[in-house]
Amino acid sequence: MSKQQEAPGELEHVRAFVNTVDLEESSEELSGPDELSSWLVQHELAPAGLVATNADLEYAIGLREALRAVLLAHNADGFVHADVVSRLDRAAERSDLRLRFDKTGSGTLEPEADGVDGALGRLLAIAHRSVADGTWPRLKACRDESCEWAFYDHTKNRSGAWCNMAVCGNRAKARAYRERRGAPRGVQG
Numbered sequence: 001m002s003k004q005q006e007a008p009g010e011l012e013h014v015r016a017f018v019n020t021v022d023l024e025e026s027s028e029e030l031s032g033p034d035e036l037s038s039w040l041v042q043h044e045l046a047p048a049g050l051v052a053t054n055a056d057l058e059y060a061i062g063l064r065e066a067l068r069a070v071l072l073a074h075n076a077d078g079f080v081h082a083d084v085v086s087r088l089d090r091a092a093e094r095s096d097l098r099l100r101f102d103k104t105g106s107g108t109l110e111p112e113a114d115g116v117d118g119a120l121g122r123l124l125a126i127a128h129r130s131v132a133d134g135t136w137p138r139l140k141a142c143r144d145e146s147c148e149w150a151f152y153d154h155t156k157n158r159s160g161a162w163c164n165m166a167v168c169g170n171r172a173k174a175r176a177y178r179e180r181r182g183a184p185r186g187v188q189g
Contacts, residue, residue, distance in 0.1 A: 005163060007139055007152035011130045013043050014123055015139060018068050018150035021061075030064075033057050036116070046119035056116040063091050063120055067127070071141035071150050075161055088124070095121020097128075144168035 007015040020029040020039065030036045033052040040046040052060075066087040073080045095111040095118055102108070109128050111121025130136040138153040142163040149168075153160035 005149075005151040008135060010126045011135055011139060011152070013045065014067065014126055014130070015150045015152060016043065017123055018064055018071060018141065020064060023148055024146055030057060030061060036060055040116065040119040045122045046116070050115065050119065052116050059091075059094075060116060060120060062087060063123075066091070067123075068141050068148060068150065071139055072143075072148065074137050075140040075143050091120060092124050095124060097121055097125060142168050 005015075006012055017039075021027070029039060033054055033056060036057050037046070037050045037052040040052075041048055041050055066084045069084040070080050070088070094113065096113045097109050098112050099107050100110050109125040111118040111125065113121055127136060130139065135152075138158060139150065140153050140160065141148045141150050143161045144163075147163060147168050149163040151160070151163040
């Protein structure tokens, strides 16, 4: 992974979570409940000793794909399908997100749920803070449908479309060229 793709601060946890599956390589980091627990503990979203179930794993993967859909929308028209919004709303409800104030009067969104629900709620709280600080729209998923790798758009004009211009960008440009060029003259299909 290129440092250029990393998201700032805690938003990197959301990017890393979406990238727990590599579509091009067909590799899955969250291959079982133990791997999910380890990932959440390793990223300091849950305390050591977290025990996940198969149902937790299925839920986490569904949330990951909902987040990917949002990141794809950041790289397109900006609209997220109603079923994705519904899944995210259910996840926020399931993690029992609450606004909490500290002694300085500053507020932060925190999950009241324990376990996997609370850990995934922490990811949603990070996304919420990212919306507030303006970094959320820069977290995108690669436009190449065989890739869809999450990356942070560091471009000045927020125009980054691919996780890696040399690979996915060139593939897209070559595909567009072939489509424009069409079939060679004299060849019929």
